[in-house]
Amino acid sequence: MTREGAHPSPPSGALAAPEDFPLLAHEAAGDGGLVYLDSAATTQKPSCVLETLDAFYRTVNANPHRGAHRLGTAATEALEAARRDVARLVGADADEIAFTSGTTCALNQLAYGLAGLLHPGDEVAVSLLEHHSNLVPWLTVARIAGAKVRHIVPDRQGRIPDDEIDRVIGPRTRIVAVSHVSNVLGCIQPVERIVRAARGADALVVLDCAQSVAHLPVDLHVLGADFAAFSGHKMYGPMGVGALYARRGAAVALQPLLRGGGMVEAVFEQGFTFKGFPAGLEAGTPNAAGAIGMAAAARFLEGLGMEAVHAHGETLARRMAAGLAAIPSARLYGPGPGGAEERCGIVAFNVRGVGADLAAHALDRRNVAVRSGAHCAQPLVRHLGAEAVCRASAGVYTSERDVDRFLEAVEAARQDAASLMAAAML
Numbered sequence: 001m002t003r004e005g006a007h008p009s010p011p012s013g014a015l016a017a018p019e020d021f022p023l024l025a026h027e028a029a030g031d032g033g034l035v036y037l038d039s040a041a042t043t044q045k046p047s048c049v050l051e052t053l054d055a056f057y058r059t060v061n062a063n064p065h066r067g068a069h070r071l072g073t074a075a076t077e078a079l080e081a082a083r084r085d086v087a088r089l090v091g092a093d094a095d096e097i098a099f100t101s102g103t104t105c106a107l108n109q110l111a112y113g114l115a116g117l118l119h120p121g122d123e124v125a126v127s128l129l130e131h132h133s134n135l136v137p138w139l140t141v142a143r144i145a146g147a148k149v150r151h152i153v154p155d156r157q158g159r160i161p162d163d164e165i166d167r168v169i170g171p172r173t174r175i176v177a178v179s180h181v182s183n184v185l186g187c188i189q190p191v192e193r194i195v196r197a198a199r200g201a202d203a204l205v206v207l208d209c210a211q212s213v214a215h216l217p218v219d220l221h222v223l224g225a226d227f228a229a230f231s232g233h234k235m236y237g238p239m240g241v242g243a244l245y246a247r248r249g250a251a252v253a254l255q256p257l258l259r260g261g262g263m264v265e266a267v268f269e270q271g272f273t274f275k276g277f278p279a280g281l282e283a284g285t286p287n288a289a290g291a292i293g294m295a296a297a298a299r300f301l302e303g304l305g306m307e308a309v310h311a312h313g314e315t316l317a318r319r320m321a322a323g324l325a326a327i328p329s330a331r332l333y334g335p336g337p338g339g340a341e342e343r344c345g346i347v348a349f350n351v352r353g354v355g356a357d358l359a360a361h362a363l364d365r366r367n368v369a370v371r372s373g374a375h376c377a378q379p380l381v382r383h384l385g386a387e388a389v390c391r392a393s394a395g396v397y398t399s400e401r402d403v404d405r406f407l408e409a410v411e412a413a414r415q416d417a418a419s420l421m422a423a424a425m426l
């Protein structure tokens with residue numbers, strides 16, 4: 001059904017061959033073509049994922065868990081096999097994974113689903129590094145409950161000091177919601193330490209793993225979180241699908257956010273009972289093709305080996321950070337070149353005297369794609385003393401040669417930006 005296992009060999013310095021990613025092949029990446037350094041926004045998709053999506057609609061398409069006919073059974077089996085594959089990638093059991101439309105959906109489900117535990121005077125602890133998707137839902141439910149959101153403040157390198165964890169997590173904390181890896185700085189957060197503090201305070205822990213799952217070996221049982229969220233599209237899978245992990249035993253605390261078909265046990269004129277986790281959280285027709293595509297991506301990552309994926313990101317982060325630190329017109333944020341082991345292949349920077357958006361345009365002129373802005377993390381970007389930053393984020397298809405082309409483009413960015421401005425004024 002797919003070409004899994006039949007990958008061309010990668011060029012030197014990449015972990016997976018760009019030719020195995022049709023969009024990168026189309027853009028002639030790696031050969032003077034596109035240098036795609038926006039993988040933290042979304043990763044490119046390998047052929048095995050695209051072929052899996054296509055094959056689902058061509059050969060299986062039926063509504064899972066709803067029909068006794070042959071195709072309905074095949075769709076149900078494919079969806080449940082996908083749940084097992086996605087669970088295995090993050091060290092979870094299949095019955096601890098509910099499919100959602102992505103991380104944002106899963107975090108909203110968690111915030112609204114746990115809101116009943118919050119009472120006036122209670123606290124939700126988050127970090128100042130959070131993506132808006134792991135902040136706005138908590139601000140919303142805390143306000144409704146009369147509870148308060150408190151922030152664990154990282155240092156200027158993006159590291160969370162132990163004493164900050166102990167300052168914020170205490171007897172009033174009911175929920176701790178933190179990202180595993182910052183989407184702006186790429187730094188890996190001390191999750192085990194945070195989980196220990198939360199356990200001491202009898203608080204539940206929600207982990208935003210949107211960035212970590214594609215970059216690190218993640219074992220949710222070992223990390224000890226109660227809940228976690230991640231997206232298919234950031235781990236080489238399709239958009240519009242993601243997962244919500246609930247530790248066995250923790251799921252009972254969750255109220256379903258979406259209600260309707262598929263999640264109910266029995267419905268009466270004036271009431272209903274709903275199924276347990278995960279079915280109770282999967283109201284409506286699921287994105288079955290997406291979930292199956294996400295599972296193909298999980299197997300693709302397993303095939304590369306998550307230790308190798310992590311080492312690859314670390315090597316590229318070290319090269320990017322060292323290169324940026326050596327460019328006088330560039331300003332690097334987060335851990336310095338020596339701190340590469342604390343970050344994944346994500347680096348934030350600015351070009352001095354050039355706005356982040358203009359710098360990103362200048363890089364784009366040289367066919368280098370980076371993202372600029374506040375990256376849905378305005379409190380963090382403000383904490384860094386910036387209005388906006390550029391972010392270069394690598395993937396398994398990124399080579400050292402790509403990083404070198406990126407650094408050359410950053411070095412030329414001031415000059416290129418001036419030319420762009422001059423052209424705009426003509």
Ligand code: PMP
Binds near residue numbers: 102133179208211
């Ligand atoms: N959390 C983090 C850390 C992220 O990087 C992102 C995506 N940028 C999200 C949450 C939201 O993910 P999605 O847009 O896939 O829902």
